[in-house]
Amino acid sequence: MDFDIKKIRNDFQILSQQVYGKPLVYFDNAATTQKPQCVIDKITEFYQKYNANVHRGVHFMSAKCTEANENARNIVKNFINANHSHEIIFTHGTTESINLVASSFGDRFITKDDEIIISELEHHSNIVPWQLLCERKQAKIKVLPFNDKGELIIENLETLISKKTKLITLNHVSNSLGTINPIKKIIELAHSHNIPVFIDGAQGVQHQEVDVKELDCDFYAFSGHKIFAPTGTGVLYGKEKWLEQMPPYQGGGDMIDIVTFENTTYNELPFKFEAGTPNYVGNIAFGKALEYVNSIGIENIAKHEKELLDYGTKKISQIENLTIYGNAKNKTSVISFLINGIHPYDAGMILDKLGIAVRTGHHCTQPVMDHFNIPGTVRASFAFYNTTEEIDILYEGLLKVVKMFNS
Amino acid sequence: MDFDIKKIRNDFQILSQQVYGKPLVYFDNAATTQKPQCVIDKITEFYQKYNANVHRGVHFMSAKCTEANENARNIVKNFINANHSHEIIFTHGTTESINLVASSFGDRFITKDDEIIISELEHHSNIVPWQLLCERKQAKIKVLPFNDKGELIIENLETLISKKTKLITLNHVSNSLGTINPIKKIIELAHSHNIPVFIDGAQGVQHQEVDVKELDCDFYAFSGHKIFAPTGTGVLYGKEKWLEQMPPYQGGGDMIDIVTFENTTYNELPFKFEAGTPNYVGNIAFGKALEYVNSIGIENIAKHEKELLDYGTKKISQIENLTIYGNAKNKTSVISFLINGIHPYDAGMILDKLGIAVRTGHHCTQPVMDHFNIPGTVRASFAFYNTTEEIDILYEGLLKVVKMFNS
Amino acid sequence: MTIKNRQQEIIEEFEIYDDWMDKYSYLIELSKDLPIINDDAKKDENLINGCQSKVWLHADFDDGKIYFTADSDAIITKGIIALLVRVLSNSTPQEIIDADLHFINEIGLKENLSPTRSNGLLSMVKQMKLYAIAYKTKNLPCL
Amino acid sequence: MTIKNRQQEIIEEFEIYDDWMDKYSYLIELSKDLPIINDDAKKDENLINGCQSKVWLHADFDDGKIYFTADSDAIITKGIIALLVRVLSNSTPQEIIDADLHFINEIGLKENLSPTRSNGLLSMVKQMKLYAIAYKTKNLPCL
């Protein structure tokens, strides 16, 4: 299929907008992505035509929403090639997916003195829930470090693993450095020691094909809003064998079978983990977003983004005294950088005034910033709807920044 | 202000729809409500013009979304007359709000042999989280019963309270029977024993004025989707003094201050309890929904709904062998009923074919059904956009049901 | 009569009704023909819990064929069960396993067999096929 | 000069720039005039953590008036601090408490004082007013 960037940009009305009278350059895609018109339309359609609460409804609209919600689950299942659609739990985002596992898997399988290995590259969302768990259970966290290019030092993993290691958790792709981690290799190694692996895929699924069957990961989590779907949606994939053994996370409607004050029995998967009214309109639009990605083709997306990364890296490196943080061989379209002596906040403020949206700060990865001993970076993250022309605008903007602060 | 039902119905395009060629009669409002056009438009507007992740963003769109999200928090604060906007925690629904408190308040304040009093009228979402908590902590649940009219037997409360009672939890309004509980009285009594009170307001806020300051409740939870806002939104109100003392619930981005692998410190309220990317577009539209309710006037809503309830009760009672469950003196616009010998599912299926959407089953309140020793009911629940003409259609429909099954 | 023939028969019976109300009335009528499960078989193990309506199902195996009895507390559900039992009972396990139950669609009762209506019917069809698989395995000649 | 006069002065200074870039350049220029906090006062207790840029603030009280020194690791933040210090320093507690800092809006730097930009500036203004309240109370004549 042809990759027609003009046609694609027409699907995203927001991109042709002006900010402070300047054309918007949206390079904050790692924080959240824009939504194609078909996703927005899906939301409108359901609220205007079918909206009714799902499950157990005998009436037409309720059946319609239930069907569409389950259909979305099936789209997700196919998107990551899971074995069963009941292995797909709808959550409200990656953070909730991680907390669910930290709580339910943790309660069932983690006891005193057990160890969890976490990579040094993680987002706070993949650190804090495990810290809270370890506090509760008096268990320990061990850290798998990365080298100065931003690549995990896998050779260290074997020595970190002990008889007490109960889980390894890491992200597929680092949000602050863009590193694509060799998760397949890590999973193989972990499994050779019978250790399950949790993958935080928040920055993974939108950039490359993900096949959980082939990866053989035990869990894979991601957020809808980072893959062109509405806010308040997310997914937890878990192998049936784990989900079956885990106790429920939240209690409420729909996750139960029979309730009395003496005793309650739980519903089957996936509903055991979906307490309360789900964000069904969000989920339905989430399914539409994945269909949209499929229609563009994830390989086409990866190819275009690689071009943007290569072009951007080359271009931005031309700026004097600019350091790029994260130079892994294998990375997604994220460029994190600092210009010597210029605070990221100052750079961000000026770029903003030029219509360029970048993120500045620690990107919720303080340990990564600590590693480099910097307060934060300026991060430009590209999506498939971005162009090299926009990178040129960023380049010109950075020249202005340099001129303003270094004169 | 005038209450112009025709004008109001124009705000809800879905209501003028046909189902199986019949005009839709939507009487499933206790399950979820329809969204006025201004709420749908708000979602579209933000996705088409401003969408960017909130907090910490230096750029224009991020500031715009953060501002709108915090403005929505302020609207909620004013809507329920809380003291501070940081007492308003955005969740994804009532169920999550309850689980948050059961977990965080529970971990901090509930220990072995403590007691929690729950009313017999509760939705599963206000039973199961406390059961899970009590299992973890070896604490006990005590049940405050209701009489055959569906009214709580408050006289029993005093005898249920003991030195070990750590919390009383009940709903403002019963979703299956419509009973409006005398929460102010219960809160007063509880406070005279120094016991905090949690109010599940899922069926409360959309029908009457709620003033948490005047009620003096310690917690009040409700869902956006039941008050004309999008799915995947919800609120937990908590008194500052409790929220300050409670440990965080989920871990993740935005809820932290400083993260290292050794130690993590938490952000201030309300962010301590809002881990991960919030459903900010949902929250913003939630704010719009409350503004819409304000523009109609909650007293006008209550008045119109009372008329519907009275008209509906009188009309439906004319059907032979029909029993209404829930005859509290003080109730919202919910009519739960059974026609002798006809299974609720059978009635629901036929009504559906006539374009009438009602809910059938146990309505996630199995203990209430057990009380009456029935498998479930047919529940017609009215919102302010419903009409007496629609009730007439339901009446005619029920006559058809009777004819079909009793001949 | 084969499963296919029996489905055809039902489709023809329903063809004379073009109004859904008449169809449902006929369904209610048919519910009375259901070979009702014995009281002693109406126990929890035979209960298929479909959230809203209860369905009991029992299977007997005799001379290579399966015979179903069933019941439900909801009449519409019962009517459809009656149809399903009429179509599938008195068949060999293999016939039941292979059966494609298209008639439900064709007589216009599709919504009753959707996984989104929690009436237990879909679980019942699954259960009927599971019985067939169980009896087929049991009945294999010893090798 | 009163707080009001000082604000007016700044507004006039900025009027000659109609381009935001020139305004920011001037702001960067002004950052150099900030009375920098002493190294020994640049400690954690004086740190206002604004997520992205750090702000240190110190207050001295002398002869009925408050004098501020401050610093930040981000230059734009520092420039605005310089303006705030220039406006508020050398004033009585009551004057600071009553001050309505409208100039930030009028010179077109509003976005920098929005609660949604986590640069610590808003917290700093709050902190300056808190110092004023503290000193005012401390300074009350014994009754």
Ligand SMILES: Cc1ncc(COP(=O)(O)O)c(C=O)c1O
């Ligand atoms: C009284 C009551 N509590 C709690 C809930 C759960 O709300 P949600 O499903 O939106 O989390 C409901 C909704 O059915 C309810 O009616």
Ligand SMILES: Cc1ncc(COP(=O)(O)O)c(C=O)c1O
């Ligand atoms: C690697 C990674 N993990 C987890 C998260 C948290 O995702 P969310 O905020 O959608 O829950 C993010 C988002 O910033 C991320 O980049």
